Amino acid sequence: MKKIIIALVGQPNVGKSHLANAMSGSNLKIGNFAGVTVEKAIARLSTGEHEVEFIDLPGLYSLEDFAADEKVTKDFLLKGEYDLIVNVIDSTNLDRNLMLSTQLMELHKKMIIALNMDDEASKEGIEIDDRNMSKILGIPCIKVSSKTKSNIDTLLETILHVEKNPIQLAKLVYTDDVEEQLQNIVKFLDDKHFSLPPLTNKTVALGLLWQKREVYALVHEHPLYIELQPILNQALGNVYRYCECDDIEEVITAQHNAFISGLCAEVLHVKKPKYQNITQTIDSLLIHKLLGLPIFIFLMWGLFQLTFTLGQIPMDLIESSFGWLGETVGASIENEALKSLIADGIIAGVGSVIMFLPNIMILFLGIALLETTGYMARAAFLLDGFFHKFGLHGKSFIPLVTGFGCSVPAYMAARTLKNKSDRLLTMFIIGFMSCGARLPVYVLFAGAFFEEEMAGNVLFGIYISGAILGLIAGKILRITAFKGEDEPFVMEMPKYRLPSLKLLWFVVYAKSLMYIKKAGTFILMASMLIWFISSYPKNTLIEEQYTTQIESTLNDEDKGSLQNEMREKMMEMTYLGMLGKTIEPVFTPLGFDWKMSVATMSGLAAKEVIVSTLGVLYSLGDEVKEDDNSLREIIASNISFPSAMAFIVFVMIYLPCLAATAVFAKEAQSLKYTAYLVIFTFATAWVLAFIMYQLLTLLA
Amino acid sequence: MDLSQAKKSEKLKIVNIKAQAMLKKRLSTLGVIVGKEVEVLETTIQKNTIKIAIGLGSIALRLDEAKLIEVEAY
Numbered sequence: 003m004k005k006i007i008i009a010l011v012g013q014p015n016v017g018k019s020h021l022a023n024a025m026s027g028s029n030l031k032i033g034n035f036a037g038v039t040v041e042k043a044i045a046r047l048s049t050g051e052h053e054v055e056f057i058d059l060p061g062l063y064s065l066e067d068f069a070a071d072e073k074v075t076k077d078f079l080l081k082g083e084y085d086l087i088v089n090v091i092d093s094t095n096l097d098r099n100l101m102l103s104t105q106l107m108e109l110h111k112k113m114i115i116a117l118n119m120d121d122e123a124s125k126e127g128i129e130i131d132d133r134n135m136s137k138i139l140g141i142p143c144i145k146v147s148s149k150t151k152s153n154i155d156t157l158l159e160t161i162l163h164v165e166k167n168p169i170q171l172a173k174l175v176y177t178d179d180v181e182e183q184l185q186n187i188v189k190f191l192d193d194k195h196f197s198l199p200p201l202t203n204k205t206v207a208l209g210l211l212w213q214k215r216e217v218y219a220l221v222h223e224h225p226l227y228i229e230l231q232p233i234l235n236q237a238l239g240n241v242y243r244y245c246e247c248d249d250i251e252e253v254i255t256a257q258h259n260a261f262i263s264g265l266c267a268e269v270l271h272v273k274k275p276k277y278q279n280i281t282q283t284i285d286s287l288l289i290h291k292l293l294g295l296p297i298f299i300f301l302m303w304g305l306f307q308l309t310f311t312l313g314q315i316p317m318d319l320i321e322s323s324f325g326w327l328g329e330t331v332g333a334s335i336e337n338e339a340l341k342s343l344i345a346d347g348i349i350a351g352v353g354s355v356i357m358f359l360p361n362i363m364i365l366f367l368g369i370a371l372l373e374t375t376g377y378m379a380r381a382a383f384l385l386d387g388f389f390h391k392f393g394l395h396g397k398s399f400i401p402l403v404t405g406f407g408c409s410v411p412a413y414m415a416a417r418t419l420k421n422k423s424d425r426l427l428t429m430f431i432i433g434f435m436s437c438g439a440r441l442p443v444y445v446l447f448a449g450a451f452f453e454e455e456m457a458g459n460v461l462f463g464i465y466i467s468g469a470i471l472g473l474i475a476g477k478i479l480r481i482t483a484f485k486g487e488d489e490p491f492v493m494e495m496p497k498y499r500l501p502s503l504k505l506l507w508f509v510v511y512a513k514s515l516m517y518i519k520k521a522g523t524f525i526l527m528a529s530m531l532i533w534f535i536s537s538y539p540k541n542t543l544i545e546e547q548y549t550t551q552i553e554s555t556l557n558d559e560d561k562g563s564l565q566n567e568m569r570e571k572m573m574e575m576t577y578l579g580m581l582g583k584t585i586e587p588v589f590t591p592l593g594f595d596w597k598m599s600v601a602t603m604s605g606l607a608a609k610e611v612i613v614s615t616l617g618v619l620y621s622l623g624d625e626v627k628e629d630d631n632s633l634r635e636i637i638a639s640n641i642s643f644p645s646a647m648a649f650i651v652f653v654m655i656y657l658p659c660l661a662a663t664a665v666f667a668k669e670a671q672s673l674k675y676t677a678y679l680v681i682f683t684f685a686t687a688w689v690l691a692f693i694m695y696q697l698l699t700l701l702a
Numbered sequence: 703m704d705l706s707q708a709k710k711s712e713k714l715k716i717v718n719i720k721a722q723a724m725l726k727k728r729l730s731t732l733g734v735i736v737g738k739e740v741e742v743l744e745t746t747i748q749k750n751t752i753k754i755a756i757g758l759g760s761i762a763l764r765l766d767e768a769k770l771i772e773v774e775a776y
Binding site: 063064066094095096097098101102128249251252255259272281282285286289290291292294295379382383384386387390396420490491492493494495496497 | 721723724725726727728729730731732733734735743744745746747748750751753757758759760761762763764766767
C-alpha cells in the first residue's frame, strides 16, 4: 500500500482540523513533533491502494513571520517529508487567506487549494469561481465544506490525482518590470547550463531575487556565483527603483497584494454588500462597552460552578466504587503486606485521582469551547487594556487560559508572543493559573471545609484570586526583571462558529484518556512508592509495646485511640515519616503537619499526587474509624481550617510539576530563568501561605 | 487623521501606514493595506482596544497601533 503524506496548511480559524476530521472519519490522533514539542494532529485514511496521512500543521498567517509557533510550520514545509500541500482557505475571507497561499505557491511544491466553508460563503452571498481560479493559478482549487461534507470525495480524488502526476507549478504573475528582471536571471542561469535539481531555474531566480536564505545557501557554493552576483545586484537595483521601495520584504508583499487583487477581481463576487452579519450582532453584545466584561466574568463563573456541581454527581459514584473495590480486593487477599499495598497503596492512590476525572472533563470542555467558538479572541480584546496595566499583553490571555488546563501546553502557547520579555513574563505568570491537576486538591478541600452550596463559589474564588495574584506578580516582574517595549496588539477577530461536536468530543476524549493514562502509570507508580516508604521499615518494637498496652486496656474507646496512636507512631518511624519530620520545620509556620509537608513535596512530581499521597497516608493511619471512610471527611477532621487554607494557598502558587518545569526550561531556553522560576514560586507560595495561616489563626 | 480618531461606523480609506517594518508586515498579513476600506466596529470602555472591519473580516488593535494608520473619508 502506498503512503501519501499531506501537509494541511492554512491561516488560523479556517477549519483545518475539522476538514482533516471530515476526510478521515474519526481517526484524528494528536502526537508530538519529532524534535520540537508542538502538537501535530495526524489523521489516517485508507482508500484501497493508498494510505493517506494528513498532518494538521499549526495555523499561521504568513510564512515570513517570526513567531516561534509559526516557525514550526515553516520548518516542516521547508524540511519535512510530505508529498503535497493542501492549502485550506476560509472562503468567506478569500483575499486575506490568499496572502499565505501566494507564499506557499512560491515554495514550488505540489499543491491544492481547498476553499473551505463553502456553505457559509454561499449564505453570505460570496461567490467564488473555482474553475476560473484553478485556470489562473494552474493548480486545482476545490470548493469544500467540512460541515456539510460537500465535495470531500472530489478533494480526495484530486489529492490522489495530483500526487500521481508530475508537478504542475502554480502560476504566480508579478508586475512586468519584476518579471523582466526574473527572466534576465533565468536566461543567465540557462546560458551557463546551471541547474539545481529539483529546483527549476525560475525557482532559483525567484529565490535569489527575493533574497531567500535557503536558496542563497545553495547557490553560494557554486563558482558561478561570482559571475552571477553583478547580474543579481543590477536586477535588485532595478526592482527597487521600479517599486520605489528599498525593502525586499515590502516589495514581495506589494507584488503579492497586486496579484491577489487582480485574482479576486476575476474570481470573487460578493453579491450583497457588507451587511450586519451574525458575528457583528453577537459582538455588539459580547464585547459591549459596559456589558462585555461582566458577561465574561459571568461565563467564567458559570464554568467553575458547572465543574463543581455537575462533576459532583459521578464523583460520589466513582469514590464509592473504588472504596468497594478496595474492600473486596482487600478481603480476598491473605498476605497482609500485599493486601495493604493493593488496597491502601494502589487503589486508594489511583482511586483518589480517577475520582476527579468528571471535573477535569468539564474544565477541558470549557476551554475547548472557548477556543473553538472564537470567544477567546474576544476575551483577549476585552482584557488587553486591563492586562496592559499589569505589564501583560492581551494575547497573554490565551496561554494563561490554557494554563487552567495544564501548564505544559500553556508554556508552548506562549509562543504566540513574539517579544521575548513579554513571553517570559507570561510564562512566569502561567503558574498562578491553577492547572487542572490542582483542581482535585481544591475540590477535596473546598468540599471538606465548606457547605456544598458554597463550594462552587469557593472554587471560583480560588481561581480568581490565583489570577489576581498572577497579575500583581506580573506588574512586579515587569517593573523589576522584564523591562522593555511592549509588543503591539494586532489580532484577528475570527467569526463566531458553532464547534463541531465530533471535534469537541475528540479533544475532551483525548485529554481524558491522557489523564487516565497518567493515573494508570505515573500516579500508580507514585502511589506504590509512597505506600512503600510510608510502610517501611516496620518498627516491631512500637507494635509490641502498644499491642500489650491495648490488650491490657478494657475500655473500647481507649483501645481505639491507642490503636490510632500506634499507627501514627509507626508511620512516623518509616522512611516517609523521617523525611516528613526533617522537612516539617520548614512548613510548621504554615500550620502543616508532616503529612501535609510530604504531600506538598510529592506534588512536585505531579499535582494529582498531592491528593493520592494524602489518600494513602490517611487511609493507612485511619482504618479504625469505619463510619467515615471518605477522604474528604478524614481531611475535615484531621486538618484545622487555617492550615487547610494555607495549604490551598501554597498549592495555588508553588512550582508547577517537574514535567512543566522541564518544558519551561526548554521554552525559555535559559537555566537562569528556570532557577528564578523555582525560587520565585516557592518564596511567594511560602510567604503568602504564612500570612494566610497567621491571619486565620489570629481571627480564630 | 488617524484611525484612533475615527468614529464608530465611519467608512474610511487607509492612505498611509507609519508602522515599523515588523508591525507593518503583521498588519498586511491581516489585510491592513494602503487603499483598503476600514471601519471602526467596537471600542472597549476606556478605548484601549478597538475592533475594526477590514476586507471581509475583522481585527482588533490597540489605540497605539491605530494611531499609526492614517485614514481619510471614503
